[in-house]
Structures are given as structure tokens and as C-alpha cells.
Amino acid sequence: MTGETGFVENAAALLARVRQQRPRVHCLMNTVVQKFVADGLAALGAIPSMTSSTEEVEAFAQRADALVVNLGTLDEGRRAAIRLATAVARSAHKPWIVDPVHCDYSPSRLAFARELIASGPSVLRGNASEMDIIGEANGVLKIKTGAVDELTLDRHTTRIENGHPFMAQVTGTGCLSGALIAAFMAVERDRLRAATGALLASGIAAEIAAQRSSGPGTFEAAFRDALAALRPEDIIANARISYAEG
Numbered sequence: 001m002t003g004e005t006g007f008v009e010n011a012a013a014l015l016a017r018v019r020q021q022r023p024r025v026h027c028l029m030n031t032v033v034q035k036f037v038a039d040g041l042a043a044l045g046a047i048p049s050m051t052s053s054t055e056e057v058e059a060f061a062q063r064a065d066a067l068v069v070n071l072g073t074l075d076e077g078r079r080a081a082i083r084l085a086t087a088v089a090r091s092a093h094k095p096w097i098v099d100p101v102h103c104d105y106s107p108s109r110l111a112f113a114r115e116l117i118a119s120g121p122s123v124l125r126g127n128a129s130e131m132d133i134i135g136e137a138n139g140v141l142k143i144k145t146g147a148v149d150e151l152t153l154d155r156h157t158t159r160i161e162n163g164h165p166f167m168a169q170v171t172g173t174g175c176l177s178g179a180l181i182a183a184f185m186a187v188e189r190d191r192l193r194a195a196t197g198a199l200l201a202s203g204i205a206a207e208i209a210a211q212r213s214s215g216p217g218t219f220e221a222a223f224r225d226a227l228a229a230l231r232p233e234d235i236i237a238n239a240r241i242s243y244a245e246g
């Protein structure tokens, strides 16, 4: 089945809205992929910021339109910064997303991820190992990425097939997808529509980029170029999406 009414058309319109509104996305992002994520957001048309200083993070979160919390290189300072920033997002009703990177490697990180999830993010996104260990996340849109992305909210599941295997060979494509979801949530309050738009944009840009690439190295640059050049009509022409209830 393809085509729940208007979802793909809405995704295409959201891409144009991100370009026009240029949302500010504050990223508490792991140190491995900060540049890749900032460049990807900028290519899309959003405005990234990245500080994790406990002195400044509340002011940055207050200024931002959406927040990404990524646990990839967690330490005491980052835990404190995350608590401060998420408190601002909650009280100011800003959309925020948790990416529980490597929560399957460490009991302490898993406990912190669960604490964050219980405090009410809009979205939780991880790869299969991370999402399988986390389990329930009541009231949160759960997204498991991979060859097919699965978005689950209550009893509704959306599957997005777009993407390319080169994505799994470039560190940070998952982290970037979380940041792109935040950018789309900044311009669309319906988080399922926002996340669908972001993952279609990312997956379709990756397919276009792969046609011009000879491996993961050239793909990385071509992916950024394709995100910058992506048009709403590319989303409408190339979306591979299905929906299920129950």
C-alpha cells in the first residue's frame, strides 16, 4: 500500500517550509559527528548550533526552535547540559528528540536514556540494536532506522524504504537523521508528519547521491550536495512509503 492521504505531498511542502523558515536547531551532539551534522542541517536550510557548556546551554535551547539530544559521547558535563536543555524544551513546549546512541553498550547509558524518554521527548530515534533494548516509550514517536525506517506511534506504523546502503558506511547518517527530524518538527507540530518528511528527504537525497558516487567517501560529499539541491517534486516522485494499523 502506498499513499495515506496527503502524507507525501505534505512532506514535500515541509521541505519548502524548512527552506523558507530556516529553523534554529540546537544539537547536543556527539563529538564524532558534529561537523557532519551541522553541515547536513545547513545544506537542508536549517541553522545549527552545538554548544554543550552548562553555562550557556539553557540560553541556546531557549533561542532554538527544536532540540536534538544525542548520547554518543556522554560524560558528566554532557549529562548536566542535557538535563538543563531538556528542561527548557519542556517548559517552552519546544519539540525535542532523543538519539540513544550505544545505549546497548552500557547499563548506565541505558538508564540515562530511559530517564530522558520518561521525561517526554517528542521522538526517539535509534538503530535496531538501540531501539530493541529500550523497549516501551509511552507517548513518544518511536523510530527504528535501517534499510527500512519504521515509525511507530500508538498502533500506527509507517515504513519508509528510501535510502542507500552507503548510508550505513558513513558514520553519522543516523545522527544527522535525528537532527533533520528536529528541523522538520520546528516547522510542523504533527511529529509523525515531520519525521516522515525528514526521513523521506534524507533517504531520497541519499538515492540521488549514490548515483553520482563510487563509494562511501564520494557519497558523503554527494549526499550533502543532494540535500542542498533536493526539490519538493523529488520527494513526490521518489517516495517509497507504506502504512499499517495494529
Ligand SMILES: Nc1ncnc2c1ncn2[C@@H]1O[C@H](COP(=O)(O)OP(=O)(O)OP(=O)(O)O)[C@@H](O)[C@H]1O
Binding pocket: 101, 126, 127, 128, 144, 145, 146, 147, 148, 149, 162, 163, 164, 165, 166, 167, 168, 170, 171, 172, 173, 174, 175, 176, 177, 202, 203
Ligand atoms: N542498508 C540500508 N539501506 C538504505 N538505507 C539505510 C541502510 N542502512 C541505513 N540506512 C539509512 O541510514 C540512516 C542511518 O541509519 P542507521 O540505522 O544506520 O543509524 P545509526 O546506526 O544510528 O547511524 P550512526 O550512528 O552512524 O549515525 C537512516 O536514514 C537509514 O534509513
Ligand SMILES: Cc1ncsc1CCO
Binding pocket: 030, 031, 032, 033, 072, 073, 101, 171, 172, 175
Ligand atoms: C562511532 C561513534 N562513537 C560514539 S558516537 C559515534 C558516531 C555515531 O554513532
Ligand SMILES: [Mg+2]
Binding pocket: 101, 102, 126, 127, 174, 175
Ligand atoms: Mg546511531
